[in-house]
Amino acid sequence: MKKVKYLIMDVDGTLTDGKIYMSGHGEAYKAFNIKDGYGIHDIAIPAGIIPVIITGRSSDIVLQRGSELGIKDIYQGVIDKIEKMQSVAPDLSKVAYIGDDINDLSCMLLIKEAGGLVGCPKNAARQVIEVSDYIADHNGGEGAVRDFIEWLLDESQ
Template identity: 45%
Template sequence: MIKLIIFDVDGVMTDGTITYDSEGREYKSFNVKDGYAVVTAIKKGIKVAVITSRFSPMVEKRCKELGIEDIFQGVDNKLKSYEILKAKYGLQDREIAAMGDDIPDLPILERVGISGAPKDAVEVVKKKVKFVSSFPGGKGAVRDFIEYLLGGIE
Protein backbone atom coordinates (compact mmCIF):
# COMPACT_ATOMS: atom_id res chain seq x y z
CA MET A 1 0.00 0.00 0.00
CA ILE A 2 1.26 3.47 -0.92
CA LYS A 3 1.77 5.71 2.12
CA LEU A 4 3.68 8.60 0.52
CA ILE A 5 3.47 10.26 -2.90
CA ILE A 6 6.30 12.52 -4.07
CA PHE A 7 5.90 15.03 -6.88
CA ASP A 8 8.31 17.16 -8.85
CA VAL A 9 6.87 20.62 -9.56
CA ASP A 10 7.92 22.11 -12.92
CA GLY A 11 6.56 19.88 -15.66
CA VAL A 12 4.48 17.79 -13.23
CA MET A 13 2.40 20.06 -10.99
CA THR A 14 2.80 22.85 -13.57
CA ASP A 15 3.17 22.75 -17.34
CA GLY A 16 6.85 23.60 -16.95
CA THR A 17 6.45 27.17 -18.17
CA ILE A 18 8.26 29.82 -16.14
CA THR A 19 6.90 33.31 -16.77
CA TYR A 20 8.50 36.54 -15.57
CA ASP A 21 7.01 40.02 -15.71
CA SER A 22 9.06 43.19 -16.37
CA GLU A 23 9.72 43.51 -12.63
CA GLY A 24 11.25 40.01 -12.52
CA ARG A 25 8.31 38.47 -10.65
CA GLU A 26 7.79 34.81 -11.44
CA TYR A 27 4.40 33.28 -12.24
CA LYS A 28 3.29 29.65 -12.21
CA SER A 29 -0.08 28.08 -12.91
CA PHE A 30 -1.39 25.08 -10.99
CA ASN A 31 -4.32 22.87 -11.97
CA VAL A 32 -7.31 22.99 -9.59
CA LYS A 33 -8.31 19.38 -10.36
CA ASP A 34 -4.80 18.22 -9.52
CA GLY A 35 -5.09 20.13 -6.25
CA TYR A 36 -8.38 18.42 -5.39
CA ALA A 37 -6.75 15.02 -5.89
CA VAL A 38 -3.81 15.97 -3.64
CA VAL A 39 -6.20 17.11 -0.89
CA THR A 40 -8.21 13.89 -1.29
CA ALA A 41 -5.08 11.74 -0.96
CA ILE A 42 -4.05 13.61 2.20
CA LYS A 43 -7.55 13.18 3.67
CA LYS A 44 -7.22 9.44 3.05
CA GLY A 45 -4.06 9.41 5.17
CA ILE A 46 -1.47 9.42 2.41
CA LYS A 47 1.45 11.79 2.89
CA VAL A 48 2.27 14.00 -0.08
CA ALA A 49 5.64 15.66 -0.60
CA VAL A 50 7.31 17.88 -3.17
CA ILE A 51 10.95 17.66 -4.22
CA THR A 52 12.03 20.25 -6.79
CA SER A 53 15.31 21.59 -8.13
CA ARG A 54 14.10 25.18 -8.27
CA PHE A 55 12.98 27.49 -5.47
CA SER A 56 9.78 29.49 -5.87
CA PRO A 57 7.61 31.24 -3.27
CA MET A 58 4.55 30.22 -5.33
CA VAL A 59 5.37 26.56 -4.77
CA GLU A 60 5.50 27.09 -1.02
CA LYS A 61 2.15 28.94 -1.14
CA ARG A 62 0.42 26.29 -3.26
CA CYS A 63 1.74 23.42 -1.16
CA LYS A 64 0.54 25.08 2.05
CA GLU A 65 -2.91 25.62 0.49
CA LEU A 66 -3.12 21.91 -0.33
CA GLY A 67 -1.84 20.72 3.05
CA ILE A 68 1.52 19.45 1.78
CA GLU A 69 3.91 19.67 4.73
CA ASP A 70 7.08 18.20 3.23
CA ILE A 71 8.43 20.71 0.70
CA PHE A 72 12.00 20.41 -0.56
CA GLN A 73 12.98 23.26 -2.91
CA GLY A 74 16.29 24.19 -4.50
CA VAL A 75 17.41 20.56 -4.27
CA ASP A 76 20.49 19.43 -6.21
CA ASN A 77 20.39 15.81 -4.99
CA LYS A 78 16.76 14.70 -5.02
CA LEU A 79 17.66 11.23 -3.75
CA LYS A 80 19.00 12.75 -0.52
CA SER A 81 15.62 14.44 0.11
CA TYR A 82 13.93 11.14 -0.73
CA GLU A 83 16.01 9.35 1.90
CA ILE A 84 15.12 12.03 4.48
CA LEU A 85 11.40 11.47 3.82
CA LYS A 86 11.76 7.71 3.85
CA ALA A 87 13.49 7.82 7.25
CA LYS A 88 11.10 10.44 8.66
CA TYR A 89 8.09 8.22 8.01
CA GLY A 90 9.81 4.85 8.45
CA LEU A 91 8.84 3.68 4.97
CA GLN A 92 10.11 1.09 2.54
CA ASP A 93 10.62 1.96 -1.14
CA ARG A 94 7.59 -0.17 -2.06
CA GLU A 95 5.34 2.09 0.09
CA ILE A 96 6.29 5.22 -1.86
CA ALA A 97 5.08 6.50 -5.24
CA ALA A 98 6.60 9.35 -7.22
CA MET A 99 5.93 11.32 -10.38
CA GLY A 100 8.59 13.16 -12.34
CA ASP A 101 9.18 14.38 -15.86
CA ASP A 102 12.91 14.75 -16.46
CA ILE A 103 16.33 13.20 -15.88
CA PRO A 104 16.91 14.70 -12.38
CA ASP A 105 13.83 12.75 -11.21
CA LEU A 106 15.15 9.35 -12.34
CA PRO A 107 17.06 8.40 -9.17
CA ILE A 108 13.80 8.58 -7.19
CA LEU A 109 11.61 7.11 -9.93
CA GLU A 110 13.90 4.08 -10.15
CA ARG A 111 13.63 3.43 -6.39
CA VAL A 112 9.95 3.84 -5.54
CA GLY A 113 7.29 1.15 -5.54
CA ILE A 114 5.20 2.91 -8.20
CA SER A 115 6.60 5.55 -10.54
CA GLY A 116 4.74 7.84 -12.88
CA ALA A 117 5.28 10.54 -15.48
CA PRO A 118 3.13 13.07 -17.32
CA LYS A 119 2.33 12.50 -20.98
CA ASP A 120 4.87 15.17 -21.99
CA ALA A 121 7.76 13.89 -19.86
CA VAL A 122 11.06 13.25 -21.63
CA GLU A 123 11.20 9.88 -23.37
CA VAL A 124 13.90 8.38 -21.14
CA VAL A 125 11.65 8.96 -18.12
CA LYS A 126 8.51 7.60 -19.79
CA LYS A 127 10.40 4.41 -20.68
CA LYS A 128 11.42 3.79 -17.05
CA VAL A 129 8.17 4.44 -15.16
CA LYS A 130 5.26 2.12 -14.48
CA PHE A 131 2.52 4.68 -15.24
CA VAL A 132 2.44 7.34 -17.96
CA SER A 133 -0.48 9.72 -17.64
CA SER A 134 -2.65 10.53 -20.61
CA PHE A 135 -2.41 14.17 -19.47
CA PRO A 136 0.56 16.55 -19.67
CA GLY A 137 2.18 18.18 -16.65
CA GLY A 138 0.07 20.90 -15.05
CA LYS A 139 -2.97 19.73 -17.00
CA GLY A 140 -4.28 16.80 -14.97
CA ALA A 141 -1.29 14.43 -14.76
CA VAL A 142 -1.14 14.67 -10.96
CA ARG A 143 -4.83 13.83 -10.59
CA ASP A 144 -4.53 11.00 -13.11
CA PHE A 145 -1.64 9.48 -11.13
CA ILE A 146 -3.45 9.82 -7.80
CA GLU A 147 -6.60 8.25 -9.25
CA TYR A 148 -4.45 5.40 -10.56
CA LEU A 149 -2.89 4.90 -7.13
CA LEU A 150 -6.18 5.12 -5.22
CA GLY A 151 -8.32 3.29 -7.73
CA GLY A 152 -10.36 6.44 -8.30
CA ILE A 153 -11.42 9.51 -6.36
CA GLU A 154 -14.86 9.90 -4.85
Protein backbone atom coordinates in the same frame (compact mmCIF):
# COMPACT_ATOMS: atom_id res chain seq x y z
CA MET B 1 0.54 -4.03 -3.71
CA LYS B 2 1.68 -2.43 -0.48
CA LYS B 3 -0.19 0.67 0.57
CA VAL B 4 1.43 3.87 -0.62
CA LYS B 5 2.39 6.10 2.31
CA TYR B 6 4.11 8.96 0.47
CA LEU B 7 3.37 10.70 -2.82
CA ILE B 8 6.53 12.53 -3.86
CA MET B 9 6.06 15.10 -6.60
CA ASP B 10 8.26 17.24 -8.77
CA VAL B 11 6.87 20.70 -9.60
CA ASP B 12 7.91 22.19 -12.95
CA GLY B 13 6.56 20.02 -15.75
CA THR B 14 4.60 17.83 -13.32
CA LEU B 15 2.41 20.04 -11.13
CA THR B 16 2.83 22.83 -13.68
CA ASP B 17 3.04 22.89 -17.46
CA GLY B 18 6.78 23.52 -17.19
CA LYS B 19 6.58 27.12 -18.33
CA ILE B 20 8.28 29.67 -16.12
CA TYR B 21 6.90 33.17 -16.50
CA MET B 22 9.57 35.73 -15.64
CA SER B 23 9.59 39.46 -15.24
CA GLY B 24 12.56 41.75 -14.83
CA HIS B 25 12.34 41.00 -11.12
CA GLY B 26 12.42 37.21 -11.47
CA GLU B 27 9.80 34.48 -11.46
CA ALA B 28 6.33 35.98 -11.56
CA TYR B 29 3.84 33.17 -12.21
CA LYS B 30 3.30 29.43 -12.27
CA ALA B 31 0.03 27.82 -13.32
CA PHE B 32 -1.35 24.92 -11.29
CA ASN B 33 -4.32 22.74 -12.26
CA ILE B 34 -7.28 22.69 -9.88
CA LYS B 35 -7.82 18.98 -10.60
CA ASP B 36 -4.34 18.17 -9.32
CA GLY B 37 -5.05 20.26 -6.23
CA TYR B 38 -8.30 18.42 -5.58
CA GLY B 39 -6.55 15.10 -6.05
CA ILE B 40 -3.91 16.00 -3.47
CA HIS B 41 -6.08 17.79 -0.90
CA ASP B 42 -9.38 15.90 -1.19
CA ILE B 43 -8.36 12.43 -2.37
CA ALA B 44 -4.74 11.58 -1.43
CA ILE B 45 -4.58 13.17 2.02
CA PRO B 46 -7.91 11.70 3.24
CA ALA B 47 -6.72 8.30 1.94
CA GLY B 48 -3.73 8.54 4.29
CA ILE B 49 -1.16 9.42 1.63
CA ILE B 50 1.35 12.07 2.68
CA PRO B 51 2.09 14.48 -0.18
CA VAL B 52 5.68 15.66 -0.51
CA ILE B 53 7.21 18.15 -2.92
CA ILE B 54 10.89 17.83 -3.80
CA THR B 55 12.07 20.28 -6.44
CA GLY B 56 15.32 21.74 -7.67
CA ARG B 57 13.95 25.26 -8.04
CA SER B 58 12.86 27.59 -5.23
CA SER B 59 9.74 29.70 -5.37
CA ASP B 60 7.41 31.41 -2.91
CA ILE B 61 4.64 30.43 -5.34
CA VAL B 62 5.23 26.73 -4.59
CA LEU B 63 5.12 27.38 -0.84
CA GLN B 64 1.84 29.25 -1.18
CA ARG B 65 0.18 26.61 -3.37
CA GLY B 66 1.50 23.78 -1.24
CA SER B 67 0.15 25.41 1.90
CA GLU B 68 -3.29 25.82 0.28
CA LEU B 69 -3.31 22.09 -0.48
CA GLY B 70 -2.18 20.98 2.97
CA ILE B 71 1.27 19.87 1.86
CA LYS B 72 3.53 20.17 4.90
CA ASP B 73 6.65 18.63 3.39
CA ILE B 74 7.95 21.04 0.74
CA TYR B 75 11.64 20.89 -0.13
CA GLN B 76 12.93 23.42 -2.65
CA GLY B 77 16.34 24.14 -4.09
CA VAL B 78 17.22 20.47 -3.65
CA ILE B 79 20.37 19.47 -5.49
CA ASP B 80 20.42 15.82 -4.35
CA LYS B 81 16.84 14.57 -4.67
CA ILE B 82 17.82 11.03 -3.66
CA GLU B 83 19.26 12.12 -0.32
CA LYS B 84 16.21 14.27 0.46
CA MET B 85 13.78 11.54 -0.62
CA GLN B 86 15.49 8.92 1.56
CA SER B 87 15.46 11.25 4.57
CA VAL B 88 11.72 11.85 4.15
CA ALA B 89 10.72 8.28 3.26
CA PRO B 90 13.29 5.66 4.27
CA ASP B 91 11.05 2.77 3.11
CA LEU B 92 10.94 3.40 -0.64
CA SER B 93 8.59 0.46 -1.16
CA LYS B 94 5.82 2.69 0.23
CA VAL B 95 6.60 5.62 -2.07
CA ALA B 96 4.86 6.74 -5.23
CA TYR B 97 6.81 9.31 -7.25
CA ILE B 98 5.67 11.44 -10.17
CA GLY B 99 8.18 13.37 -12.23
CA ASP B 100 8.71 14.44 -15.80
CA ASP B 101 12.37 14.84 -16.66
CA ILE B 102 15.88 13.39 -16.49
CA ASN B 103 16.55 14.86 -13.03
CA ASP B 104 13.74 12.63 -11.67
CA LEU B 105 15.12 9.38 -13.10
CA SER B 106 17.53 8.48 -10.31
CA CYS B 107 14.75 8.72 -7.70
CA MET B 108 12.33 6.85 -9.91
CA LEU B 109 14.73 3.98 -10.52
CA LEU B 110 15.51 3.59 -6.80
CA ILE B 111 11.81 3.55 -5.95
CA LYS B 112 11.06 0.94 -8.63
CA GLU B 113 13.94 -1.21 -7.40
CA ALA B 114 12.52 -1.03 -3.86
CA GLY B 115 9.03 -2.01 -5.02
CA GLY B 116 7.44 1.44 -5.01
CA LEU B 117 5.52 2.98 -7.92
CA VAL B 118 6.50 5.69 -10.39
CA GLY B 119 4.46 7.71 -12.82
CA CYS B 120 4.77 10.61 -15.19
CA PRO B 121 2.75 13.09 -17.23
CA LYS B 122 1.92 12.16 -20.82
CA ASN B 123 4.47 14.69 -22.10
CA ALA B 124 7.38 13.58 -19.90
CA ALA B 125 10.85 12.98 -21.29
CA ARG B 126 11.13 9.72 -23.23
CA GLN B 127 13.50 8.17 -20.67
CA VAL B 128 11.02 8.88 -17.86
CA ILE B 129 8.12 7.40 -19.82
CA GLU B 130 10.16 4.24 -20.42
CA VAL B 131 10.63 3.56 -16.67
CA SER B 132 7.18 4.63 -15.47
CA ASP B 133 4.61 2.21 -14.11
CA TYR B 134 1.90 4.70 -15.05
CA ILE B 135 1.76 7.31 -17.81
CA ALA B 136 -0.96 9.88 -17.15
CA ASP B 137 -3.63 10.66 -19.70
CA HIS B 138 -2.79 14.35 -19.21
CA ASN B 139 0.28 16.52 -19.65
CA GLY B 140 2.10 18.10 -16.74
CA GLY B 141 0.07 20.92 -15.20
CA GLU B 142 -3.09 19.64 -16.86
CA GLY B 143 -4.23 16.99 -14.38
CA ALA B 144 -1.43 14.41 -14.59
CA VAL B 145 -0.97 14.27 -10.81
CA ARG B 146 -4.71 13.68 -10.31
CA ASP B 147 -4.55 10.86 -12.89
CA PHE B 148 -1.69 9.26 -10.97
CA ILE B 149 -3.43 9.59 -7.59
CA GLU B 150 -6.59 7.95 -8.92
CA TRP B 151 -4.54 5.14 -10.49
CA LEU B 152 -2.65 4.60 -7.22
CA LEU B 153 -5.88 4.25 -5.28
CA ASP B 154 -7.31 1.87 -7.89
CA GLU B 155 -4.11 -0.22 -7.66
CA SER B 156 -4.36 -0.47 -3.89
CA GLN B 157 -7.92 -1.85 -3.99
